[in-house]
Amino acid sequence: MNDGLPKSSNGTTPLTVAAFFKQLGTRADRLPKRLKQCADFIAANPDRVAVSTVAELAEAAGLQPSAVMRFCKEMGFEGFSQMQKLFRSDYAQNWPDYPTRLAQLRDHGTDSPSALLAEFVDVGRASLENLLATIEPVSLQQAVDVLVRADTIHMVGFRRAFPVTAYLAYAFEKMSVPAMLHSGVANINMQPLIRPKDAVIAITFSPYTQMTLDIASEARKAGASLVAITDVVTSPLAKLKATHLLVSELDVGAFRSLSASLSLSIALAVAVGTQRNKAQGTHDG
Numbered sequence: 001m002n003d004g005l006p007k008s009s010n011g012t013t014p015l016t017v018a019a020f021f022k023q024l025g026t027r028a029d030r031l032p033k034r035l036k037q038c039a040d041f042i043a044a045n046p047d048r049v050a051v052s053t054v055a056e057l058a059e060a061a062g063l064q065p066s067a068v069m070r071f072c073k074e075m076g077f078e079g080f081s082q083m084q085k086l087f088r089s090d091y092a093q094n095w096p097d098y099p100t101r102l103a104q105l106r107d108h109g110t111d112s113p114s115a116l117l118a119e120f121v122d123v124g125r126a127s128l129e130n131l132l133a134t135i136e137p138v139s140l141q142q143a144v145d146v147l148v149r150a151d152t153i154h155m156v157g158f159r160r161a162f163p164v165t166a167y168l169a170y171a172f173e174k175m176s177v178p179a180m181l182h183s184g185v186a187n188i189n190m191q192p193l194i195r196p197k198d199a200v201i202a203i204t205f206s207p208y209t210q211m212t213l214d215i216a217s218e219a220r221k222a223g224a225s226l227v228a229i230t231d232v233v234t235s236p237l238a239k240l241k242a243t244h245l246l247v248s249e250l251d252v253g254a255f256r257s258l259s260a261s262l263s264l265s266i267a268l269a270v271a272v273g274t275q276r277n278k279a280q281g282t283h284d285g
Contacts, residue, residue: 013076017087025233038063038071043232049087054080123250124259131260134246143227143243147272150199150225153179156215157203164203164261168269175273191215196223203229208236216240
């Protein structure tokens with residue numbers, strides 16, 4: 001079984017975009033600076049590969065075209081056209097024409113509350129559809145299994161991610177799942193409460209919150225399991241040997257929707273609560 005990564009004269013050539021990102025996640029930290037910059041940009045903007053020329057992609061990433069070409073070869077492709085063909089074939093069926101719709105909405109102006117609402121609904125819908133394409137069922141089940149086994153589940157996420165962790169805490173409390181919300185209130189550090197048999201749900205998106213990364217790192221050192229909800233395979237959380245679930249949220253201006261993140265979190269919480277209660281019922285019986 002090769003996970004879609006057959007050998008080629010250039011190393012390993014991914015056969016699917018999922019395989020591409022799996023390979024990228026294991027190699028990103030070892031790439032030279034410019035190639036790492038290219039990797040980070042593509043991880044955050046995969047659609048750009050399918051619709052851009054080499055020059056356009058390089059300019060958007062702040063690189064020279066030669067750096068993009070080196071990146072393609074580093075990933076096992078003969079050139080940019082081969083990598084672009086992979087992205088086009090894999091993503092074509094999942095592309096709704098949301099950029100066009102958003103452009104039309106902006107043409108009508110965003111000073112109207114109803115226009116803003118329409119934009120947020122549109123990007124929320126797009127984010128939810130992307131979620132179904134980016135979440136791997138195997139990874140989701142692995143995350144549920146990790147959390148079901150945990151003595152206590154710790155939710156860690158600040159700034160934009162805090163509403164997601166707060167909702168998780170609420171859901172777990174309703175299902176009687178032992179859980180603790182790390183809120184950062186009064187700058188109280190609750191990290192020492194994380195034990196080896198516990199699990200941490202760490203949530204952060206670019207630009208990544210250092211406090212979340214620090215707590216997640218210390219939790220791993222303490223022997224706790226880690227489930228990371230983040231945006232790309234090159235996220236700092238992905239380096240911590242976490243079970244990671246990727247969420248890509250679109251934005252309206254500088255404000256990002258949380259539609260996909262909240263949908264993923266409630267699905268995760270309900271799945272964990274259901275399995276824990278089922279296991280408890282079997283034990284009691």
